[in-house]
Amino acid sequence: MSEEPSLRVLVVEDDPVAAEAHTAYVQRVPGFTVVATVGTCRAAIRALHEQAVDVVLLDMYLPDRHGLDIVRALRAAGHPADVIAVTSARDLEIVRSAVSLGVVQYVLKPFVFQTLRERLEAYRSYAHRVGAADAVNSQSEIDQMLGTLRTTGRAHLPKGLSEELLARASRVLRESGEPLSARDLAHRLEVSRVTARRYAEHLCETGLAERRSRYAGAGRPEVEYRWRH
Template sequence: MTVRVLVVEDEELSAQAHAAYVRRTAGFELAGVARSSVEAVRVLRSVPVDLVLLDMHLPDGHGLALLQGMRAEGFLCDVIAVTAARDVEVVKRAVSQGVVLYLLKPFTYAGFRTKLDQYADYRARLTAAESDVGQQDVDEMLGVLRTTPQRTTVPKGMSVDTLREVTVALRDGVGRSASELAAAIGTSRVTARRYLEYLAAEDVVERSVRYGGSGRPEVEYRWTGA
């Protein structure tokens, strides 16, 4: 069964990236994109939605306030928080209000896909369950959401911390060459290029050719992802 997803994200580039990621993931389809709480409620009232990908920082209120309003209005769709909010109180409140998974920005498509696959596994088990379930059935269904997936999100030999530095440096949307990025994060050009090529393969960085000066053209990398 296809999962219909509503992306709630105020930042335009991130909203576009999340929508593209949903379309790219088997078993999921995009129900809509909302840039505010008001838009999100409008979509929920107009089309069926199974899963909401919810940012916490919205222009017309906090994501948790939107979630509370959704529940009060009877929208029982599942919610995955997709946000840069790292405050432990926000995490606690999100869990208490029924957020099933929490995905921190920045991330690549691989990290995004892992969360959706985790949710799809949970949903498949829930759908396949009998009308009456035992304790083991419940434990297994909830365990899918609570267990850390074993999939590696970066290739062997690459560091998650360095990947985070690279993505943070690129998120201002300014195009950079491998040499410029290397200088910005304090690593070698070869290392910077390896991470840039990895992000390009994940479709969160766009390559282009930069001309200018008397030297050979350089490859420029610009962030387009989440």
């Protein structure tokens, strides 16, 4: 039995740290190969014209244009590539527009490797089913085919972390006009300093936030966290 060819992935992410992480994540999932990693809408459209791409891993917030413009350009050109949104965009209008344009998966930042792997594996099953079929003979076949895109929705976070509090911590850091210490973050989240530090450190590990030391006189420096814009 011949092995299925790898699905070719275009990673579109303007943040260098996140782009490197997403590229590495995709390469770790069997059946996928990253053919290019770009950071702008213009570069993405050029890459799609220059090489074969099966699926686009797409951030919505790009420096030159909105990520949805890439999806519209794909559809207008009749390009067959599917799109998996990987973004911090939580605006309902963006989600609705993504769905209406045929985005097959929507992954919210921050996430860990297992979350993206689950989405990619679900997409791989769907793509192979579609590629192997010339037509469908029943409603159940269509349901099964589309059902492969669905995932369990399990949260793959480190033990003790919750998606709800992680989203709140992300929002606080993202909307803060200045770096925050663990004590500052704890106060705004109404949690303990230790808990706030765990969430801040997780955001740093996933590339969404960064840490730095602040020296204020004698004694140990205080660690501050800020969102990576």
